[in-house]
Amino acid sequence: MTDPRAVAVNVAANTNQPDFRGPVYPDGSFAYVPIPESAATLPRERFPVDEPLPTYGDLNLPFAVPADLRETPVHMDPEFPGVHGRDRATYGDPHGVKAGRIAGLEPGDWLFFYATLSLRPHGWVGPGETGGRDADAGGLDPDDDIAPDWGAYLFAGIRVERVLAVGDGDRAVDRDAAAALAPTNAHLKRDPFDARVVVAGDPTASGLFERVVPLSTPEAGADANRLVTALSSDSGKGPWWRRPMSFDADATETLLNRVERG
Numbered sequence: 001m002t003d004p005r006a007v008a009v010n011v012a013a014n015t016n017q018p019d020f021r022g023p024v025y026p027d028g029s030f031a032y033v034p035i036p037e038s039a040a041t042l043p044r045e046r047f048p049v050d051e052p053l054p055t056y057g058d059l060n061l062p063f064a065v066p067a068d069l070r071e072t073p074v075h076m077d078p079e080f081p082g083v084h085g086r087d088r089a090t091y092g093d094p095h096g097v098k099a100g101r102i103a104g105l106e107p108g109d110w111l112f113f114y115a116t117l118s119l120r121p122h123g124w125v126g127p128g129e130t131g132g133r134d135a136d137a138g139g140l141d142p143d144d145d146i147a148p149d150w151g152a153y154l155f156a157g158i159r160v161e162r163v164l165a166v167g168d169g170d171r172a173v174d175r176d177a178a179a180a181l182a183p184t185n186a187h188l189k190r191d192p193f194d195a196r197v198v199v200a201g202d203p204t205a206s207g208l209f210e211r212v213v214p215l216s217t218p219e220a221g222a223d224a225n226r227l228v229t230a231l232s233s234d235s236g237k238g239p240w241w242r243r244p245m246s247f248d249a250d251a252t253e254t255l256l257n258r259v260e261r262g
Contacts, residue, residue: 104196154214
């Protein structure tokens with residue numbers, strides 16, 4: 001697909017970083033949990049904006065993160081207005097496979113985000129915590145489209161206003177241009193700056209969804225549903241939940257209608 005109207009990429013906490021997935025609740029509500037910051041970062045005085053590097057303890061989450069993670073810096077990317085103290089809609093990516101897809105987006109197109117989320121009960125107290133309803137999702141009665149145990153779910157989107165992408169032979173976009181476009185993006189805090197693509201979005205149209213849009217079947221998280229197999233560029237075979245997916249104009253409209261229905 002050479003002219004995608006939307007691209008979806010996998011982001012957020014997972015079993016590799018930081019050793020747990022974010023939760024999806026039986027009614028399709030969820031929590032967005034960023035990954036840890038895995039790269040070296042600049043000293044604060046060299047950030048494009050005067051703000052600290054956020055930690056897990058700074059996040060506005062409905063559960064407790066493990067004590068040994070609370071001082072761990074997070075890679076707050078993507079960022080959305082009103083979420084975890086952010087006020088812009090931006091995303092940066094250093095990986096060629098994802099960056100190449102995203103680079104084809106134009107103003108008005110959509111960059112969607114999906115994550116693998118674990119089914120948890122309302123009132124879940126967090127990974128590794130004791131007391132309360134902390135265990136697994138056994139005995140729950142989730143909505144019909146929610147996968148057991150874990151699944152892949154669209155949870156947010158950025159309506160694109162501008163995209164910066166690498167030129168031929170470049171390893172990263174121009175840092176000054178990226179800082180002017182998206183000064184709070186997490187990649188601008190890294191040393192060295194490494195984003196091959198940077199996206200700035202409409203802050204009024206971008207953000208978290210009220211309810212996830214499942215990409216997995218309700219039978220098994222590893223099985224892709226028709227939003228992947230029939231509408232996206234991906235086959236839905238193998239570890240599809242790790243790959244970027246492109247959607248044409250008709251498929252994007254279907255996804256947006258699905259988001260609106262909740």
